[in-house]
Amino acid sequence: xxxxxxxxxxxxxxxxxxxxxxxxxxxxxxxxxxxxxxxxxxxxxxxxxxxxxxxxxxxxxxxxxxxxxxxxxxxxxxxxxxxxxxxxxxxxxxxxxxxxxxxxxxxxxxxxxxxxxxxxxxxxxxxxxxxxxxxxxxxxxxxxxxxxxxxxxxxxxxxxxxxxxxxxxxxxxxxxxxxxxxxxxxxxxxxxxxxxxxxxxxxxxxxxxxxxxxxxxxxxxxxxxxxxxxxxxxxxxxxxxxxxxxxxxxxxxxxxxxxxxxxxxxxxxxxxxxxxxxxxxxxxxxxxxxxxxxxxxxxxxxxxxxxxxxxxxxxxxxxxxxxxxxxxxxxxxxxxxxxxxxxxxxxxxxxxxxxxxxxxxxxxxxxxxxxxxxxxxxxxxxxxxxxxxxxxxxxxxxxxxxxxxxxxxxxxxxxxxxxxxxxxxxxxxxxxxxxxxxxxxxxxxxxxxxxxxxxxxxxxxxxxxxxxxxxxxxxxxxxxxxxxxxxxxxxxxxxxxxxxxxxxxxxxxxxxxxxxxxxxxxxxxxxxxxxxxxxxxxxxxxxxxxxxxxxxxxxxxxxxxxxxxxxxxxxxxxxxxxxxxxxxxxxxxxxxxxxxxxxxxxxxxxxxxxxxxxxxxxxxxxxxxxxxxxxxxxxxxxxxxxxxxxxxxxxxxx
Numbered sequence: 001x002x003x004x005x006x007x008x009x010x011x012x013x014x015x016x017x018x019x020x021x022x023x024x025x026x027x028x029x030x031x032x033x034x035x036x037x038x039x040x041x042x043x044x045x046x047x048x049x050x051x052x053x054x055x056x057x058x059x060x061x062x063x064x065x066x067x068x069x070x071x072x073x074x075x076x077x078x079x080x081x082x083x084x085x086x087x088x089x090x091x092x093x094x095x096x097x098x099x100x101x102x103x104x105x106x107x108x109x110x111x112x113x114x115x116x117x118x119x120x121x122x123x124x125x126x127x128x129x130x131x132x133x134x135x136x137x138x139x140x141x142x143x144x145x146x147x148x149x150x151x152x153x154x155x156x157x158x159x160x161x162x163x164x165x166x167x168x169x170x171x172x173x174x175x176x177x178x179x180x181x182x183x184x185x186x187x188x189x190x191x192x193x194x195x196x197x198x199x200x201x202x203x204x205x206x207x208x209x210x211x212x213x214x215x216x217x218x219x220x221x222x223x224x225x226x227x228x229x230x231x232x233x234x235x236x237x238x239x240x241x242x243x244x245x246x247x248x249x250x251x252x253x254x255x256x257x258x259x260x261x262x263x264x265x266x267x268x269x270x271x272x273x274x275x276x277x278x279x280x281x282x283x284x285x286x287x288x289x290x291x292x293x294x295x296x297x298x299x300x301x302x303x304x305x306x307x308x309x310x311x312x313x314x315x316x317x318x319x320x321x322x323x324x325x326x327x328x329x330x331x332x333x334x335x336x337x338x339x340x341x342x343x344x345x346x347x348x349x350x351x352x353x354x355x356x357x358x359x360x361x362x363x364x365x366x367x368x369x370x371x372x373x374x375x376x377x378x379x380x381x382x383x384x385x386x387x388x389x390x391x392x393x394x395x396x397x398x399x400x401x402x403x404x405x406x407x408x409x410x411x412x413x414x415x416x417x418x419x420x421x422x423x424x425x426x427x428x429x430x431x432x433x434x435x436x437x438x439x440x441x442x443x444x445x446x447x448x449x450x451x452x453x454x455x456x457x458x459x460x461x462x463x464x465x466x467x468x469x470x471x472x473x474x475x476x477x478x479x480x481x482x483x484x485x486x487x488x489x490x491x492x493x494x495x496x497x498x499x500x501x502x503x504x505x506x507x508x509x510x511x512x513x514x515x516x517x518x519x520x521x522x523x524x525x526x527x528x529x530x531x532x533x534x535x536x537x538x539x540x541x542x543x544x545x546x547x548x549x550x551x552x553x554x555x556x557x558x559x560x561x562x563x564x565x566x567x568x569x570x571x572x573x574x575x576x577x578x579x580x581x582x583x584x585x586x587x588x589x590x591x592x593x594x595x596x597x598x599x600x601x602x603x604x605x606x607x608x609x610x611x612x613x614x615x616x617x618x619x620x621x622x623x624x625x626x627x628x629x630x631x632x633x634x635x636x637x638x639x640x641x642x643x644x645x646x647x648x649x650x651x652x653x654x
Contacts, residue, residue: 412453554644
């Protein structure tokens with residue numbers, strides 16, 4: 001199976017379990033991370049808020065302490081200035097000192113805690129006011145009045161009271177500022193807290209949404225191929241093999257689709273092989289029927305043609321019956337040609353095998369082909385120089401080329417181009433698996449292409465059937481391509497047809513290629529008068545009329561003739577006959593014992609026995625061997641007097 005093109009996204013090639021762990025792990029980890037981060041941020045913001053509140057509360061407390069201390073100093077200083085009691089004044093003096101210490105402590109803490117410019121400005125003003133109030137209060141406490149005759153009360157009202165009021169005003173401003181600053185910082189911190197909380201929730205929601213989308217697409221990426229697989233499985237169950245399956249992933253779902261695609265391709269191959277086998281069996285059945293009909297018909301034609309020829313030989317020149325017998329003979333010859341084509345289709349002819357160069361056969365036929373196809377059709381040949389040789393019957397190969405040329409000519413009524421090509425090809429086991437009739441090995445290709453009207457698939461499926469034709473009545477027998485099929489099949493080759501309506505047709509014939517050259521047997525041609533002889537010939541033929549005809553011809557030519565109607569009778573005759581038998585002339589197909597078996601049983605009793613097989617079609621024993629047994633020949637029915645006499649003489653003289 002071909003390697004499928006994988007999806008460019010690596011995650012689609014991950015196993016489903018790994019993908020699930022990755023997605024769910026990402027979702028869970030992201031949610032835990034967001035949860036921990038959110039809680040951490042909110043705790044940090046809470047601690048910051050607590051710290052800010054603590055600092056602001058401390059600042060407000062110290063500001064209030066300063067304000068209370070100023071108030072205490074003001075009150076104690078007034079009592080000290082107005083009270084004549086030394087004890088009271090002493091106690092108030094202690095309060096003033098204590099308040100001063102408290103004020104200084106709070107002021108120091110405020111300076112440490114205050115970070116704002118406004119707050120530091122207030123503290124600077126406060127410090128200056130504290131120094132002024134300290135100087136004024138010290139003068140009152142020491143009784144050191146700047147004016148003569150002025151008492152402590154007067155000094156208090158003139159010098160200390162305004163400064164203390166200013167100090168109280170600054171303290172009030174400081175308290176108000178610290179409260180406002182505390183509220184502002186609290187609100188800012190609270191806003192940051194809620195922002196962090198909302199941001200964490202939004203990020204968490206986004207991650208959850210992303211995780212949900214990932215899970216959705218992950219589920220879809222799993223269920224999508226599974227749905228496709230179910231649809232394909234249903235199509236396959238209904239016998240529909242046309243579904244195209246695209247595999248773009250390497251996970252288990254992709255492996256399932258790949259397996260189903262492989263199954264679909266295998267089923268298509270099986271269906272294609274079934275069609276090829278059915279077509280082959282159909283043609284074989286028709287061929288078997290045609291061969292049987294031709295065999296019986298040839299027996300009748302042999303009697304008709306030979307008796308007509310014998311009558312012509314015995315009639316005087318100018319006899320009034322001579323023309324009638326000549327018509328009978330010519331009609332018989334035409335019928336014989338028709339049966340010969342049937343035998344060629346049925347692959348039941350004896351082949352005179354020779355080592356052939358198809359290039360040479362084509363070159364020898366070029367002149368005939370040009371005359372055959374006409375002037376409006378261009379003949380082109382592309383012949384491979386180092387073409388391999390094949391073992392075939394040259395006459396049958398020529399008939400194949402001529403039949404294909406005639407078929408191409410009829411497909412180009414307005415002219416066109418006929419191309420004949422040859423080449424060396426080699427088929428491997430993969431091609432053999434796709435085509436039931438093809439065996440792996442080296443072949444010689446003969447291709448005949450035309451630019452004619454082409455064929456539909458329906459016509460292509462029937463073109464090799466005998467008597468099937470698309471031509472007008474009277475313009476074709478329907479045996480041309482059937483004959484081509486039979487000859488190619490009997491030559492252990494196979495044929496492929498490529499055609500589309502309006503785009504011409506190409507017939508490619510493949511013959512097994514020979515590895516080494518063999519010597520060609522030279523043919524002898526019998527010429528001149530009908531040869532005679534005096535040898536003894538045993539004639540074995542189950543058809544009485546054919547047997548009597550052969551006996552008459554042979555005796556007329558001077559031969560000594562013995563006759564038998566079947567193989568068993570021939571064996572019995574040989575046991576009784578003490579003389580020499582030079583030639584066995586036997587039908588190939590007979591009831592009980594065929595001609596080949598008879599020849600094998602007679603050879604031990606007849607030294608140097610030669611055999612001439614006589615039949616309307618060959619026996620399976622002969623056609624399987626594709627050649628004749630040793631010291632034997634073959635004469636096909638129907639035959640003429642000259643052909644019979646020449647064949648007998650040739651075998652006896654060989």
